[in-house]
Amino acid sequence: MERARCLEMIYPELEDKLVVTIMGASAQELYNLGHRENFFYLQHAMGLASSIGLGLAMHLPAERVVVLDGDGSVLMNLGTFATLARYRPKNLIHMVFDNGSLLSTGGFDSHTTSGITDIAAIARGAGIEHVAAVDTAVGFGEAFIAALERNDLSVIVAKVAAVGPEHYGMDLQLPENAFRFRRWILDRKRAAGQAS
């Protein structure tokens, strides 16, 4: 299973969700499907996409938030699962694409490559109730639909091949992306009649 195909599968559903991705390959693959103003590509701050997602989900309970994470990034911020479990935002789906690799910086093995470190087990152990571990496209699609219908904190750990985009290059720098993302949120709040 390839992450790019997974993203393609869920892309239509992301139209009205706040989406936060890690940097590098994941960001590029989502961007390649077509940028939307509700997508925020967290450059540089490795490991913190789920923390940004948690903040958004707690602050914006009327929105659904989807975080696209990687195994290397999650391993850098393992405490995130305990924090997610404690605050348990119902409107957050945390996806971890486990390719066993630090792909975006040259493809070095991560701790999951050996099969010893089990990210889904860590998430469960941290206290997250709904954790799906999938390794097929069908399983991934089903887990995503279940998470959407569940309306509770959901973690999906998807085993994917260590392959990324053919080219890197996004015509959207972090500050511009952040300002536009924020504006999208404020416009939605105004349209819904909520104070900004």
Ligand SMILES: Cc1ncc(C[n+]2csc(CCOP(=O)(O)OP(=O)(O)O)c2C)c(N)n1
């Ligand atoms: C604190 C920190 N260390 C290292 C980096 C460099 N870096 C950027 S992406 C990346 C690999 C991310 O791996 P993973 O989350 O598994 O995603 P993948 O690239 O495999 O899609 C690394 C090491 C960084 N941005 N920040």
